[in-house]
Amino acid sequence: MRTKLLTALAALAASGFLYGSVAAQTNTAPSGDPKHGYAVYVVQGCYECHGYQGQGNGRRGQGGGGGDVGPIIAPKPPAWASFVKQVRTPRQIMPTYSTNILSDKDAADIYAYLLSIPDAKDPKAIPLLNGVTLTPTGAIAR
């Protein structure tokens, strides 16, 4: 069981979709300039799939009915290593950014920008979201 769990975690980490506390532990990003990072983020067109605040399609990871654009990448971006891997050799549909296009420093600045994005509000604190149905309909037909 433990082996299976570790295998699953390793697969998730390799796929670049392991976020949150485990990701934070493995995050060894160089320091960057978030302000410059935002400028690069916009100029390089990262916002086009991930939104200006990294909100993407509202889902972490691909699929799940979230449309065909990029996933959430902030707040709490993926681990630095996964981030760089995805930028340089992307999985799924995403432009490849080589060092000819995006320097390591610019990548670090973008990452710093993503790290600087504060946590989203609790949906319960947003009236329009707090009113969304959380009790589904349905029954068992005979």
Next chain:
Amino acid sequence: MGKKRSGGVDRRSFLAGIGAAGAATVAVAKPGEAQTAEKAIAPKSAAEARLLAQAETAQTQSAQVQFQSVPEGTVRNPGSDFMIDCMREVGIEYVAAIPGSTFRGLQESVIAFDGRKPEWITVTHEEISGAMAHGYYKASGKPMALMVHNSVGTQHAAMSVYDAWADRAPMMILTGNYADATQRMAGAEWYHSKVDDAEMLRGMLKYDDQPASLQHFEESIMRGAGLMMTPPMGPIFIVADQKLQEDGFAQFPKMRKFVAPTPPVADPNAVAQIAKMLVAAKNPVIVVDRSTRSQTDVQNLVKLAELLQAPVVDKLGRLNFPTNHYLWSPLPVVASADVILALDVGDLFGTVAEVADNRARRTVSRIKDGTTVIAIDSELLIPGGNYQDKQRFYQADLPVAGDSAATLPVLIEAVQRAMPDARRNENPQRAEVRKKAWIARRELDLKGAAVGWDSVPISVARMVMETYNAIKPYKWAYVSGSSFQNNWAQRLWDMTDHGHYLGSSGAAGVGYTCGASIGAALAHKGDGTICVSIHGDGDFMMGPGFLWSAAHHKLPLLTVVHNNRAWHNETMFVQVVAGDRDRHPERGRIGTVITEPNIDYAKVAQGFGVYAEGPITQPAQLGPALQRAVAMVRSGHPALVDVVSQPR
């Protein structure tokens, strides 16, 4: 029956008039018309007598009119009056058109009478006419007609016809032509003529004809209407010869009562087999797309899903399944299926596998080896050809020809019969699993929607939720596609009725929303429904004249412009290609963004006579602007709010 402007009588009165005054009172004034005017039909056999007796039951509303005193040369009983009667008989209530001289006779026959169907709807482009008929059908379940100028208008309409074809939606397209070339004036009448008028559309039509007589026209309309409305539905194209339109006739042909065909139900033996496979499955999954046509169909689908406690993946060709039902599930659930039942799924291959958009273009399966795929599919009943709308072939384990909606009631009965108690007893446990999954997913979506909630430009999730907040106190219908808004509506709105969502264009043709949104609004005119279209700016610019038609005909449409100042999908595509080439992805914006200058959509709308606000750039301004716009729509006028928003 509507009012006539001059001397009109109904058919009964007309016949009485014939008896009293004799045939001489029915004037056919133009010299030479005897060659084309049709004679009364006398039965030559018992069979023909029966056909004529059947025709007697039909009412011809454009009855031949008697005039007390008219100038010499006046055309009585123009053929186009009869043609319009034929359209009315098969249920056509509206005709959309920008005027064109090749159908001027038909136009005059529509507009000559107040308050009578079909009603004339004026549009500014034939592509809007076609998309309008498309949207009207999806909102009303009824077919609509459009008239297009020969050749030039047909070319304009072509893309919207293709969308409708790919979306399996009916529409009746008419054009005119002087088939007898010696009748054509020099110049435009030649440019606006073809030897084979339907040729440019034929790959996207269920039927076309070029009738040579009024009787032939009646038969073409009736045959075409039956084909058009039989699933899988599709556009038809009829050429109304101009001489037939504009000549007068001593007597119109008899017109039969139109009887719509019943839809094709799948083979009962196959249905019984499907039922056994479904009840034996450990993890059955139902996939739907263009699978329902009414709320009754939706309820049937709910019943089938609840019998099996099977998750339902709605590919959103229509609203097939309520989004707030715990069995509503996203596509990845197919990975867990051992049996998949696909009901009129337009792209079955794309359901069970995908070809990723990268250089390798490898096919990757979404489903496990050994998953059994059953497809009830009306697509098997129509041919494919030049256009590749049938998508990639997938060999289902049990392909069954038939219409899903019509088959659902018998499938439900078969499942009820086939289900043993032991299987039935598993349902509560299955239900609990699905309820938990549904709630977890919705909670995740709420968290996702909260990211960037107060951002500028306005987040797409916020735009969609502010819109919902403004319309949900009333009856509403979401009449545009939702994928470019990340399907936030399906993820967070309670979409419960078939009319709550109409699906998207069909063939991914940009410009669809312009016409389709006003077509849907026409279907809801006067019933209190707020039709809302979250309209991409790129699509909007394909046919902004739709707003003039909305204002002119007072259509209840709220247009929320998703103004990301780009043909954004293409921006992303070009960026990817640039990345593949180690060139600068940011140059993907060249030619794909709509800036410098930014378009002021509120001003554009105001120029068309539509109430409009914007550009709205601050999130806090959006809710109040939408409330004011909804108030305007409720008062019977269209409104627009331009929202400067995040790309997706």
